[in-house]
Amino acid sequence: RAAIEPSAAAPSSPSQSHRPTRLMPVADPHPSLIELHEPSGGQWPGEPLGHDERASALRSLADEVAGCQLCQLCRTRTQTVFGEGDPMARVCFVGEGPGADEDRTGRPFVGRAGELLTKMIEACTFTREEVYILNTVKCRPPNNRNPEVAEIESCRVYLDRQLEVIRPDYIVCLGLFASQTVLRSKLSVGRMRGRFHTYRGSKVLVTYHPAHLLRDPAVKKEAWSDLQMLLREMGITPPSTRKR
Ligand code: URA
Numbered sequence: 001r002a003a004i005e006p007s008a009a010a011p012s013s014p015s016q017s018h019r020p021t022r023l024m025p026v027a028d029p030h031p032s033l034i035e036l037h038e039p040s041g042g043q044w045p046g047e048p049l050g051h052d053e054r055a056s057a058l059r060s061l062a063d064e065v066a067g068c069q070l071c072q073l074c075r076t077r078t079q080t081v082f083g084e085g086d087p088m089a090r091v092c093f094v095g096e097g098p099g100a101d102e103d104r105t106g107r108p109f110v111g112r113a114g115e116l117l118t119k120m121i122e123a124c125t126f127t128r129e130e131v132y133i134l135n136t137v138k139c140r141p142p143n144n145r146n147p148e149v150a151e152i153e154s155c156r157v158y159l160d161r162q163l164e165v166i167r168p169d170y171i172v173c174l175g176l177f178a179s180q181t182v183l184r185s186k187l188s189v190g191r192m193r194g195r196f197h198t199y200r201g202s203k204v205l206v207t208y209h210p211a212h213l214l215r216d217p218a219v220k221k222e223a224w225s226d227l228q229m230l231l232r233e234m235g236i237t238p239p240s241t242r243k244r
Pocket of ligand 1: 095096097099102107108109110114211
């Protein structure tokens with residue numbers, strides 16, 4: 001897959017290259033550029049569903065996604081990759097899209113990047129079963145190319161509906177595509193990370209995609225600092241040592 005290089009879209013001048021290392025939420029120096037779509041204080045509509053109702057709503061949606069022909073990716077996929085985890089999860093991890101392993105198995109994040117994501121989740125003291133893992137697009141882009149804007153926009157309705165059923169307290173966006181899609185932003189990962197954003201009733205954290213961390217392990221410490229910020233916000237004392 002073509003690399004998502006969070007730094008590729010990063011602003012070049014030092015005054016713009018805002019990469020906070022602080023662990024607490026900070027004010028963005030350019031708030032007008034962020035979250036124009038989502039005024040803070042957004043809420044999830046209606047009453048939250050119980051476990052069984054959520055599980056059933058997600059099963060129906062997964063059936064719908066399995067037959068989806070909204071974009072050209074339906075012609076090359078082996079199967080759709082809907083997502084998996086606890087319908088009551090407090091935290092959702094949103095990736096980019098299925099790769100070859102996911103297309104073959106129908107499960108998200110089961111390849112090398114998935115192994116690292118599992119370690120990241122476990123370093124947060126969670127298990128994969130306790131969180132919910134999903135992708136921005138549900139079908140593999142051929143030859144591991146990046147998903148196109150039209151594909152992301154067609155699939156967005158499913159992402160939104162999944163999140164609306166689960167209504168997690170926290171959404172962790174992994175990499176550029178998830179972050180820009182959920183937050184409807186054009187900013188780089190480097191500009192979006194380091195603070196909490198809002199998507200409807202959820203707090204949103206942006207961090208690097210595990211595939212990027214595999215290519216550039218030096219960035220792992222920044223990803224870990226993002227996850228520590230999440231844990232603090234959740235009232236969980238972050239483990240002091242980084243587990244890999
Ligand atoms: N596997 C996924 O399911 N999503 C990604 O973004 C990368 C690998």
